[in-house]
Amino acid sequence: MSGTQLPAEHHPAHPSWPVFGHEWAVEYLQGALEAGHGEARRRGPRHAYLFLGPAQIGKSTLVRAFAQALLCTGDGTRPCGQCRSCRLMSSGNHPDFRLVQPVTTGGEIDRAGGMLRVEQASAVIHDAALSPVEGRYRVFAIQDAHRANDSFSNKLLKTLEEPPEGVVICLTAADRGSLLPTIISRCEVLELRPLPVAKAKAALAAGWGVTAERAELLARLCNGRLGWAVRQLGDEAAETQRLDMLQELWRLAAASRVERLDFASAAAAQRENQQLFAMLEAWGTWWRDVFLAQNGCLDAISNVDQRAEIDRQAGALPEASVRRFLDTLQRVERYLHHTVNTRLAMDVLLLELPRLPA
Amino acid sequence: MRVSCLQENLAKGLSIVGRAVATRSTLPVLGNILLEAKDGELRLAATNLEIGVNCWIGAKVEDEGAITVPARLLAEFVNSLPAERIDMELAVRTQTLHLRCARIEANMKGIDAADFPIIPTAGGGHEIEESTEILEGTRIELEPAGLRKMIDQVAFAASTDESRPTLTGVEVSFNPERLSMAATDGYRLSVRSIVLDKASVKEPMTVIVPARSLGELARISADADEERPVQVIVTQSRNQALFQIWGKPEARSSFHRVELVSQLIDARFPDYRAIIPKTHTTRTVVDTAALLKAVRVAFLFARDNANIIRLAVVPGNGEKEGQVRLTASSQEMGDNVNELDALVEGTDLEIAFNARYLIDVLSQIDQPQVVIETTQSTRPGAIRPVGLGEEEFLHVVMPMHPPR
Numbered sequence: 019m020s021g022t023q024l025p026a027e028h029h030p031a032h033p034s035w036p037v038f039g040h041e042w043a044v045e046y047l048q049g050a051l052e053a054g055h056g057e058a059r060r061r062g063p064r065h066a067y068l069f070l071g072p073a074q075i076g077k078s079t080l081v082r083a084f085a086q087a088l089l090c091t092g093d094g095t096r097p098c099g100q101c102r103s104c105r106l107m108s109s110g111n112h113p114d115f116r117l118v119q120p121v122t123t124g125g126e127i128d129r130a131g132g133m134l135r136v137e138q139a140s141a142v143i144h145d146a147a148l149s150p151v152e153g154r155y156r157v158f159a160i161q162d163a164h165r166a167n168d169s170f171s172n173k174l175l176k177t178l179e180e181p182p183e184g185v186v187i188c189l190t191a192a193d194r195g196s197l198l199p200t201i202i203s204r205c206e207v208l209e210l211r212p213l214p215v216a217k218a219k220a221a222l223a224a225g226w227g228v229t230a231e232r233a234e235l236l237a238r239l240c241n242g243r244l245g246w247a248v249r250q251l252g253d254e255a256a257e258t259q260r261l262d263m264l265q266e267l268w269r270l271a272a273a274s275r276v277e278r279l280d281f282a283s284a285a286a287a288q289r290e291n292q293q294l295f296a297m298l299e300a301w302g303t304w305w306r307d308v309f310l311a312q313n314g315c316l317d318a319i320s321n322v323d324q325r326a327e328i329d330r331q332a333g334a335l336p337e338a339s340v341r342r343f344l345d346t347l348q349r350v351e352r353y354l355h356h357t358v359n360t361r362l363a364m365d366v367l368l369l370e371l372p373r374l375p376a
Numbered sequence: 377m378r379v380s381c382l383q384e385n386l387a388k389g390l391s392i393v394g395r396a397v398a399t400r401s402t403l404p405v406l407g408n409i410l411l412e413a414k415d416g417e418l419r420l421a422a423t424n425l426e427i428g429v430n431c432w433i434g435a436k437v438e439d440e441g442a443i444t445v446p447a448r449l450l451a452e453f454v455n456s457l458p459a460e461r462i463d464m465e466l467a468v469r470t471q472t473l474h475l476r477c478a479r480i481e482a483n484m485k486g487i488d489a490a491d492f493p494i495i496p497t498a499g500g501g502h503e504i505e506e507s508t509e510i511l512e513g514t515r516i517e518l519e520p521a522g523l524r525k526m527i528d529q530v531a532f533a534a535s536t537d538e539s540r541p542t543l544t545g546v547e548v549s550f551n552p553e554r555l556s557m558a559a560t561d562g563y564r565l566s567v568r569s570i571v572l573d574k575a576s577v578k579e580p581m582t583v584i585v586p587a588r589s590l591g592e593l594a595r596i597s598a599d600a601d602e603e604r605p606v607q608v609i610v611t612q613s614r615n616q617a618l619f620q621i622w623g624k625p626e627a628r629s630s631f632h633r634v635e636l637v638s639q640l641i642d643a644r645f646p647d648y649r650a651i652i653p654k655t656h657t658t659r660t661v662v663d664t665a666a667l668l669k670a671v672r673v674a675f676l677f678a679r680d681n682a683n684i685i686r687l688a689v690v691p692g693n694g695e696k697e698g699q700v701r702l703t704a705s706s707q708e709m710g711d712n713v714n715e716l717d718a719l720v721e722g723t724d725l726e727i728a729f730n731a732r733y734l735i736d737v738l739s740q741i742d743q744p745q746v747v748i749e750t751t752q753s754t755r756p757g758a759i760r761p762v763g764l765g766e767e768e769f770l771h772v773v774m775p776m777h778p779p780r
Contacts, residue, residue, distance in 0.1 A: 102490070105490070106491060109488075109491055110403075111403055111404070111405045111487075111491040112403075113403060113406070113425055113493040116402060117402055118402075140538065144538060144541070145425070147541055147641070147642070148425060148426055148639045149615040149616070149639060149642070151425055151493050151494075152493060152494060182642065
């Protein structure tokens with residue numbers, strides 16, 4: 019997510035915020051910022067915010083931008099991008115900004131498998147008691163609050179409810195369901211929504227200088243998560259990986275049961291969880307495209323570079339089997355996040371895969 | 377930046393600022409020490425955002441400039457160098473510091489000095505620029521030796537438990553005529569107060585300074601010039617206190633001056649005056665050194681048994697002198713009895729204390745005799761040195777309630 023930090027010269031959502039999209043949230047936070055300046059009857063920033071939304075949608079980018087604006091010491095519109103505070107913020111060395119990320123038991127940062135632990139909560143409480151070093155605020159960004167263990171959350175409650183003056187705590191999380199209600203009720207909740215395709219495309223073109231064709235494809239594939247698209251840009255192997263994944267899928271669709279089960283066992287045994295989910299996501303996008311094509315919505319598809327193949331498969335397959343597979347795929351994906359036998363789940367999924375005539 | 381200085385001075389300076397380096401921090405620059413060559417001095421600085429230390433050492437500056445380099449690497453490297461001149465040169469483009477001493481050379485990769493947090497200073501006559509912040513506030517001057525003694529006698533009683541942050545601090549109150557410090561961890565209380573000779577304080581003021589910061593201050597001031605007062609600047613609005621310590625006069629100096637900036641604890645200190653015993657039924661006067669020695673011996677047996685030592689106080693009667701009997705025992709180790717002569721007034725009493733606490737306080741008392749004032753075995757005891765005024769030094773310690 020941190021990869022979506024923009025070069026300073028592009029400020030599409032708000033003249034000075036280094037964020038694309040989420041205009042309403044930026045405007046809202048900017049309002050809180052300006053209220054903090056002067057006028058007594060309007061309130062300044064709240065003590066705690068909770069940013070909700072799927073991974074890589076831009077939560078942490080927004081938190082950083084908000085922190086930069088809060089800590090900015092420049093005159094006029096904040097963040098100014100010029101002052102010492104803004105410079106420290108972009109080099110990641112601002113002493114009043116503290117990022118808290120899930121860690122393994124050994125203390126290594128691990129956002130996929132780590133947790134927010136109780137020692138980190140103690141450190142936050144301790145640091146929150148200190149007054150700001152350079153500015154007027156101390157900003158804590160607690161990333162992936164859905165990966166907090168209960169003792170972390172409970173330890174933080176008192177500070178989250180009534181932090182010392184000048185402390186702003188920003189939490190990010192995937193969804194409400196995975197947080198303690200006591201955490202949610204102590205925060206102002208901002209639910210970020212996926213970026214529309216047109217905006218994502220414009221952002222990719224303006225911020226990263228992506229060609230129109232590629233921007234179109236990535237904007238459609240990313241499902242409104244700009245961070246995902248940006249990561250694909252940075253990863254040179256990503257494009258060939260995606261094509262390999264699709265070709266494998268086509269091969270499997272035409273393959274016998276034995277081959278499919280072979281693949282299922284290999285997938286369950288070898289792959290890293292994250293890779294497995296990335297593959298399932300790509301599959302979902304593909305069959306959704308086929309389903310859209312079958313229903314005469316070829317314009318809405320994501321894999322725009324594979325239009326001909328989508329059209330061919332749409333013609334060759336019965337609509338009911340594609341829909342059934344999409345249902346199964348969703349269910350299996352959900353189960354896999356909990357404790358199921360990966361091998362069995364993959365077997366079921368592969369057997370349900372629509373059969374293309376060879 | 378091009379600067380040279382002596383290895384001893386740099387090593388000393390690094391050991392002074394090194395204690396403020398953040399050990400585990402998410403900010404890489406806080407693990408570094410700032411080196412700034414300017415006006416014929418080399419400034420070393422480190423901070424963990426709670427304590428910040430600036431130390432100026434003598435140096436020959438050819439080109440001014442600044443850089444931050446990893447604290448541990450630099451300190452360990454400098455410590456292993458021979459006691460000769462160290463030449464340092466900064467390659468600005470690569471942010472690499474080149475060091476040369478005798479026949480040893482090294483290059484250290486640093487982080488831009490502009491990324492280092494600003495540590496406010498008291499202002500030492502040099503011109504002000506963007507990256508310096510002069511701390512404004514109430515200024516007080518204190519004598520180094522007296523201050524150090526005060527800190528030693530009080531700070532040990534502060535709590536180390538982070539879950540009650542207020543008690544990890546020392547309450548420091550400035551009055552027009554007195555300066556007093558108090559610390560407590562809930563089981564013991566240490567209060568020390570001295571008369572301020574100069575009326576430098578206009579309005580009474582009370583702040584809570586972290587005990588760690590004061591401990592650091594005491595440590596640094598051990599090398600200070602005893603003739604020059606320690607400057608204290610307190611800003612309640614910024615919630616900071618700054619201590620400025622001057623180094624020994626030129627010839628033998630290892631550092632010119634040190635400034636320690638500490639965050640203050642923003643809370644209300646508990647009203648400890650309420651727990652100071654007002655009356656006593658037994659008053660025991662005993663030789664400090666003898667008592668300390670007896671407690672240390674008893675501690676050998678007590679440490680396996682929750683540090684419990686029992687004091688049986690017996691008043692004298694005409695022909696026999698008063699006595700204090702110290703006993704300690706543990707199931708595994710055995711037991712120990714030690715008798716001391718004492719001047720006892722009042723009734724006899726048996727009371728149990730934590731040996732560790734008694735050792736802590738007795739080893740900070742310079743006077744030859746101490747008074748222990750007690751009422752019952754369940755009420756706190758008061759310990760004070762004989763010869764100091766009533767107000768000067770007082771230690772209150774809670775008794776233990778060992779099972780019979």
